[in-house]
Amino acid sequence: MKRIILFFALFIALASNANAQKGLAAGANAPAFSGVDQNGKKITLKGLLKEHKSVVLFFYRGQWCPYCNKHIKELQDSLQLLTGKDAYVIGVTPETSDNIAKTIKKTSAGCSIIQDKDDAIMKAYGVNFTMDDATFTKYKGYGIDLEANNGNTRRTLPVPATYIIDRSGKIKFMHFDPNYQKRASVKTLLAEL
Structure with missing residues (x-):
């Protein structure tokens, strides 16, 4: 019961902050980004779109978030279906590389994950x-130290959002919901690919 109260209180607090953001709409040009994933691979949106029909870009809050871990696990469980449609799946998070490693351990994620060190991608x-x-x-009272998790004092988080970017660099699909419990389903992503 305590856990339910915790998540409800955190949802209300975060939803009020996240409501100011809207995310980019379908049809918009996808902003270019680059980073280095957990395997040391240099990632650029432009490079990915040269090699793949589309990119599935998702933002997650951190290894401490059970809803993020569940979503990443679902993506991992269907990764072959997504890549079978020539999509490259990549996650973006503000968490440090050590915490990205914890996410990968918890979810068995095989997709690329990059740290948004300066919040530029978000x-x-x-x-x-x-x-x-x-x-x-x-959060800190519940054992979640955002500053330690992200390696900075900015206290920035993403609204968990998912974008499908087509080869032309346009956003084909967008899921954005301040309710961190709601994520784009794999079924929806496959239908949009």
């Missing part, structure tokens, strides 16, 4: 928000 896609002091204190 900002470009309109999914970033800053956790207020009261919510930060609540």
Whole structure:
């Protein structure tokens, strides 16, 4: 029961912060980005779109989030179906590389995951928000130290969002919901690919 109350309180606090963001709409040009994934592979959106029909780009909050882990696990379980449609799946998170390794261990993620060290990717896609002091204190009371998890003091998180970007660089599909419990289903992603 305590866990249910915790998630409900955190949802209300974060939803009020996240409502200011809207994310990018389908039809918009996808902002270019680059990074290095957990395997040391240099990733650029432009390069991925030269090699693949589309990119499935998802944002997640961190290894401490059970809803993020569940979503990543679902993507992993269907990764062959997604890549079978010539899609490259990539996750973006503000968490440190050590915490990305924890995410991979928890979810068996085989897709690329990159750290958004300066929040530039989250900002470009309109999914970033800053956790207020009261919510930060609540999280810390529950054992979630966002500053330690992200390796900085900005307290930035993404609204968990998913984009499908087609070869032309346009956003073909977007799922954006401030309710961190709601994610784009694999069934929906496969239908959109």
